[in-house]
Amino acid sequence: MSATHSSRRNFLKLSTLTTGGFILGFNAFGATQKTPAIIGGTSSGEMASFNSYLAIAADGTVTIYSPNPELGQNIKTSFPMIVAEELDADWTKVKVVQAALDTNKFDRQLTGGSGAVPHSWMRLRNAGATAKAMLVTVAAKRWNVDPSTLAAANGFVINSATGNKLSYGELASEASQVPVPKDVKLKDRKDFKIIGTAVRNVENKNILTGKPLFGLDYYREGMLHAMIQRPPAFGTKIKSVDTTAAKGMPGIVDIVTFKNNVAVVGKSTWEIMKARKAVKIEYEKDGNIESTADHDKIFADLLDNGKAEVRRKDGDADAALKNAAKIVKSEFQCPFLAHSPMEPMNFFAHVKSDGTVELAGPSQTPARAREAVSKLLNIPEDKITLELTRLGGGFGRRLKFDYVTEAAELSSLIKAPVKVMWTKEDDMQGGSYRPAVRYRFEAGLDSEGNLIAYKLRGVGINAGNCTREDNFPSGAVDNLLIDSVEYVSPITTGAWRAPITNFLAFAEQSFIDEVAMAAGKDAVQFRLDLLAKAKQKPVGAIKYNIDRMETVIKKAAQQSGWGTKKDIAQGFSVYFSHASYVAQVCEAAMQNGKPVVKKIYAVADCGQVINSSGSEQQVMGAITDGYGHAMFGKLSFKDGATEQKNYNNYRLIRMKEIPEIETYFIDNGIDPTGLGEPALPPTGGAVANAIFKVTGKRLRKQPFIEEEIFKA
Template sequence: MSQGLLDAQNGRPRDDDPSGLTRRSFLKFSASVAALAGGGLILGFSLPARSEGDVRKTVIGGDGVETAQNGVLAPNAFVQIDTSGKVTLIVPKVEMGQGVYTSIPMLIAEELEVPLDSITIDHAPPNEKLFFDPLLGGQLTGGSTSIRYAWEPMRRAGAAARALLINAAAQQWQVDPATCRAQNGQVVHAATQRTLEYGQLTEAAARLPVPSDVALKDPKDFKIIGTMAKRLDSPEKVDGSAMFGLDVRLPGMVYAVIVNCPVFGGKLATVDDSAAKKILGVRQVVKIDNGVAVVGDHTWAAKRGASALKITWDEGAGASVSTRTIVADLEQASRGTGAVARKEGDVGSAFTKAKTRVDAVYRQPFLAHATMEPMNCTVHVQKDSCEIWVGTQVPTRARDAGAKVTGLPAENVAVHNFLLGGGFGRRLEIDGVTQAVKVAKQLDVPVKVTWTREEDIQHDMYRPYYYDRISAGLDENGKPVAWRHRIVGSSILSRFAPSTIKNGVDPDAVEVAAALPYDLPNQLVDYVRQEPDAIPTAFWRGVGPTRGTFVVESFIDELAVLAKTDPVQYRRNLLDKAPRALNVLNLAAQLSGWGSALRKGQGRGVCVMHAFGSYFSMVADVTVDQGEVRVNRVVCAVDCGMVVNPNTVEAQIQGGVIFAITGALYSEITIEHGRVLQSNFTDYRILRIHEAPEILVHIVKSGEAPGGIGEPGTSATMPALANAIYAATGKRLRHLPVGEQLRTV
């Protein structure tokens, strides 16, 4: 895999890069393509390119792209093939460990008929017109949408390039294109077995009109899609040559460490930096509105300098905020009126007629992201330009943040994106970029701004604290005939994408809860927005489904116990209208040995979920001994539609399970006097290697369109784990994390 546009030594765009995307051309890039329509396959677009020292001239016309002299074939925004036959894929999503730098190339390789390992990968530059994801409403990576977004556009991009190459070869041979086929990077004439390599055809193909309608392969003919492909980015990650934001090195670069106000919403009052400036390697101290940056010759000097600062903070009203006050506000709000997310039947009458009524309150805490790679951003601000080197899930928002802080036009801001050392939603935010640009504005050299782990955990943008009131009315057989669910919490989308809020409902906050796979004849689901004072909130590996699935699936288990019915059978009885959900439930039960005997102190819990376009069922086996939980095994059955790379699916579920166990057992951000009490992995504990369970994943073969896979594993694990703990102990825990509660109950 190539890092493409970035020089491995200094992180700048390479002047000798075959794409020709120099720093100067990059700054002109957005303006030059602004007239092009966005979304899906963008025909008639190509990046500037050089071949043998001769710059290609591109003319965009109604019939496609005409290329003069020695150019690469670039029939769309994603695929380039040069005269040597090299295939470069401009990937519209970012790689943060989820495997898109393998699975998306598989889509192109399948239709283009080239070996997977022959594809070179470049990050897509910021350009919402070209790389717009309609599922997310922008050029973003998140929401388990990457393959759902790429499934058809990427295949069509490869098929368009293939068709052009075949047509070019057919013209050269003066034969019918239908008598030719693409195979292993070349075009073959079936009757004569003549062949032409792709590189021999690019110039001729670039002069042909791009086909507006191309035939895609029948799934039965797939040779790459659906295979167990090895990760293309693994070798560079193993040998250390892979470039993350933290790896950027620029000539003359300095290093900065941030000290933010410990109280949310607070500001800097005074700072005594005399001791810091005496430390060897410290260059200067830079003030920003809510913090101080110490600039040094290296990060260690800057960190030591930051520790020596004597700061007085203007804490503001945020100093009175605590977890206790936030929960009290949520509880009070839960008694108000909510915005209706779903209403079916006559809920009031159904509750009146129900034989039994069950009411419960579930609470889930603030959670930090704690990404493996600390938050970092490198910036160089000059008089008429700003360059940003960062690993981000939102390249266009990062560019716009640079433009806003500097006052420069967006086209004068260049964002160089990198591999991400974990995202989980944290790098959907641009607070770190904004802060780094503010520091860089006060310097005349590039600066890398790094947050320590303590700054990261104590100044994260957190998974919201949620407070759920849920009720069910049961008939004489224990089946729910009335369902009432009120969700109270922060609205991330009101800040992140306000246009998605309709009639007061945040669709993320109510996801899963408002679209259950179960047959519930009378139900009312509503939402009350309650923002925590001063505490910033953000997405956390599937906020709505993670929160909603825990509440719903834990509560369904409660109802099964009251009905004296096996939890798996209880769910089966409610899934007649959801055959895909029923199928994964049956598979998970079978594969886990559901119903077999367990020793004392052991328990088995189940969960069913439909989210992100995928169907999940998970069974967790646990042992609880003196309040300590050991997760022994997790069995997952998943129907995520058509699978591109089973290796990636399995790895994502395994990672999601580990992430969820950490969250369910240990993770919690608590606040006192406006300050986060946790600071590092000593008190914001994560699962240790020796604690990881056996994780078995069964992928259902399906012809349906692909579903998301990055977040469902996390969402489904938490309730399965909580239900298993109940089965082992008889203790129903409605507040996460459960670990501390078990030790104190």
Template sequence: MGTVTKASRRDFLKIAGSSVGGLVIGFSWFSCDSPKMEVVSTEEILANAKSFNSFLSISPSGDVVIYSPNPELGQNIKTSFPMVVAEELEADWEKVRVVQANLDVEKFDRQLTGGSGAMPHSWERLRKAGATAKFVLVAAAAKTWNVPAGEITVEKGIISHKSSGKSGHFGEFVTEASTMTAPEEVTLKDKKDFRIIGTPVKNVDAMEMYTGKPLYGLDFYRVGMKHAMVQRAPFGKKIKSVDDAAARAVSGISDVVTFGTSVAVVGESTWPLMKAKKLLKVEYETDGAVESTADHDRIFADLMANGKAEVKREDGDVNQSFKSAAKIVTAEYQCPFLAHSPMEPENFFAHVQADKIELIGPTQTPDRARSAAAEITGIPKENITVEITRLGGGFGRRLRADYVEEAVHISKAINAPVKVSWSREDELTGGAYRPAVRYRFEAALDAGGNMIGYKLRGVGMNTGNTTRENNFPCGAVENALIESINYESTITTNAWRAPITNFLAYAEQSFLDEVALEAGKDPVQLRLELYEKAKSNPIGKTDYNVNRMIAVTKEVAEKSNWGKNPNVKQGLSVYFSHRTYVAQVADIEMDGGTPTLKKITAVTDCGMVVNPIGANHQVRGGIVDGMGHAMYTNLTFENGVPKQKNYDSYRLIRLKEVPEIDTHFLDSGFDPTGLGEPALPPTGGAIANAIFAATGRRLRSQPFIEQKEFSDIKLEIRRA
């Protein structure tokens, strides 16, 4: 392997950028739902590139690099993206690398990451990029050897002409290929011929992560930069006065800066900053509603009963269906606020100068960061650069730019480069949270136990639409009413992994089990009957593919041996979100009189699986995340301040609490769909339904361990 592949990312790019005769092919990245990342000095490459949104380059050494606009925050695109390119290129995987580009609104489109959209949006574009490069390389070899291009084969980066015995690696033809015109259309490989896609490939950053090499925002350091930490006002309050004398007296503190509703201490390192921040004496005054969890309970109850709702969907004659019902099933479900709590707390570097700004750090929305900096300083956006490090988790928290704004404010005030770092306490108390939500479900059943009417009303804080009105069971019920109520809270909220569906799925799937019980039907049977109605006589618009819903439901029933062991109590949950279908079954066994969660079986249809290792990790991680937050985690407020300030009180799932997880994937023949979020929503419902099957206790609020229905259940979690 050449020295380029052994060099650092930054060094590699410098080499690639200065290589004579390097091949650069531009390809369109329209509607790519993610941002690019850290790229360095590639002016020579970019200057010669076509005006598209992302680029594939091949150096004379034969090394292949893809410049990606999507950030890596654990969803494994830094591995899966180059796998797709390498597949169509017929490259040697060992010589393929990906580099994440800096913010460039001229060359990249929709540079943000969210909604599990990176692979669905980029799949075809990545394939075309690889196929186009292969086409011109083959053409260059054909010209060089004076043979027909149709007689040339490519495998693992080697171009060969069998009858003449000639062969050579990619790099030998890049100079000639760079003079050729790329075709507008190329032929893509048949999926049955894939050699790389669908095979297990380990994370390309694994060694750097294992050995602690700098990758993340917290790793970033520049000689001469200052450090800063920030004290933020409680929600609903503003600063009245600041006494910073004691903080300034701490050794290593160089300045104290007040801006907006925040006070920042500035110094040479974070340890004195943490001490100084505790010595700040800040007096606050009310600036809006100062809310507590008790207020939220009262507000939700009032809005659910009396609030004016926005009708999101209305099918048939709902009132008549309930008037004629033989039985009506009603239930309410409620979830709390949650913090995102990524492993790496918020941090960002900013250097504000007279006419330009440099921004470096972990963000899911680099253009939002740039826009915020421009608004604060008045410096034109074109004079602001954004370099993005690998993110140590995001879950939606880094869609916001509040922590970037802090760095910009402070750098501007002290006229020096500064890096803002949040502590874990900052992360939990100064965050933007998953909103608290309450749902009320009603189902009308006829004498045969068939659902003839369905109502859902959601009340949420700062959520906009609390529902997914085109998801199941809508489309399968003749008469349906979906309503949403939004309450504007002073507590900042934000998209949290699998927004809305992270709780809605649990509530819907638990309620469907309540309906199945009242209808005298098996939970699998009830769902399959509803699917068949949606298939044979669909009502209104739906976003889900009913055949794929049927397939994952039947498959998870088979893989989990549904209903076949009387000693195993099972709970089912099936959900569609982010273009992907996930069915889960939780198994509970009685162990010496104690219900024990032994296993969760998951079947996922995310279309074609690009990397089985990454896909397996995503599903397992989503299940652990969904289980942990459903069972254990709660964030409550008192006078505008979270009561849980660190992991001693903000309860996360522990390793010993993870049961056996059995994952399966269905290849439905579709292109890859989202996978970073869809496995989380069904988990809470599967576990809650299994707990009911084992104990007769229905859990309608999260976290489960804080519900009175759960108080005397000694549930254990045990791995096989």
């Protein structure tokens, strides 16, 4: 296990790709092709269609074309680090370039589910190792020695017997003529020099100096700007539109009504913002118009009487509960949340008269967005190009593509290139939200405090399956029943960072603490005992790794001094999501009559850490996100409209409220398993359990800030 702490890192000095050299293609996402092949540069022969490209220039620059969208999860740094490690490249000459959407070359060209690095890990390593083998082959031929006698380091092939060395740039062109080896030897992990170290994000300099990286920065000569007025309340539609005043305002080119939208098109952002306010729109009812108060009643009814779909059933939980010596019951509820990325939705579209379409902007699912535009406009996908910009945040909102299709549709109507921009109020009022959910738990204990029955029912608003039925403690309880009820609402919902588990983990881990307390057992030991039972006598399928979960639990307890501190209250939580495991201990104390979170310890098992600084920031960011939203986050509805419109009344965590966070990583020698989301789910439970320890008050609803204990 290693501890990681923040540190300053030098900016990369990125080199430009010059003439000469060769390009090595490799499959970064496909399931079949494993062997790289020369596809360009000075190579002759047929070009192979692979999914991503490693380039070595005559000046030694190494470039990787990264197909996945970058929204802050660090893949544009991690990808080249992996290639450079196996290549033994000079890191100061490594750079990465964002690739445009190309479904002929790329598979899984999306960002979501913490899966980019795990999916590409071995393919990226093979690409770097293959290129190195080809360079070594050329050097061996020049020196007339066996390739096995040579070494590679820092962008050079080295003859240790003579001290001679040749740079990769010197060898690049000739290496393009070498047959591509089918099998290459990968490094032993103990020999890694780049992987596992702290490396600055390759985009830092561009971000800090204001280079045009994001969708809102995108500009095309002659393009128009547009903002769209969407219905202010779910369950309503346009009745009438009066554009008389707005059309006469300076800079306004057109005002278009399509579907349930009114688009104001003009020459500048400020002009269309002013004109949009002058458009008079009257709305009428179109389906259910709901309020948060309605949802509270709906939850209560569906928990009692809803038609539930059984997700997992082991033994007979109802019978076991009837015979239990002690029964514990609890309910937990979470509100809707906005994704609230710093950069609001935006996209550029140009539907041309020749039947082609240009798209550009921030998307987590560019292939799906292009497919949707193709169906909408009845234009073949091969006639549509999509250029990816960096995303100014996403958190799942940009998995959807409604803002892409509306830009394309508007361009087709006005017959001009246009960039559609949302305001923050647009995002809050017409976005896609984390589903509101309520959970009901029941547990039965025998006379010795052993867990013999466990029931969970979830009710979600447009949530689909709002449980994770195969997660812990499934497999450790003889009698278990997990089911869910779905309620369909006109309010649009979607994936929000660590979908479903972002709240479910809080509910599960808080309830397990309640059960442990009722059993008279230590919260950490209670979980370890359940895992031991699952290992020795599993009940049904075990779909989590018991050893990995045990390890993070024990390390978190050890690093935090669990149970040994007298002047601080500690709360524990552990969770498995997105193939990784994170355990957390939260420390809280009373301050000025209110509970205050002082520190959070986190131990993560995400397999091999690629970038130690990037990994630390992912964990710290996820904890801050999880804590901030559990404490403050809430989006409510009145008559179909959001009551929160912007940051003035949509509460986010503030800098001064972020507690100290200490992160640790388990070094277990396995391949990467993802890190963008796994540290968020356990945070709410650790915080709630610590606050209970210091106040005696169980927190069962989010946001916590609405509880009386925080209003003293």
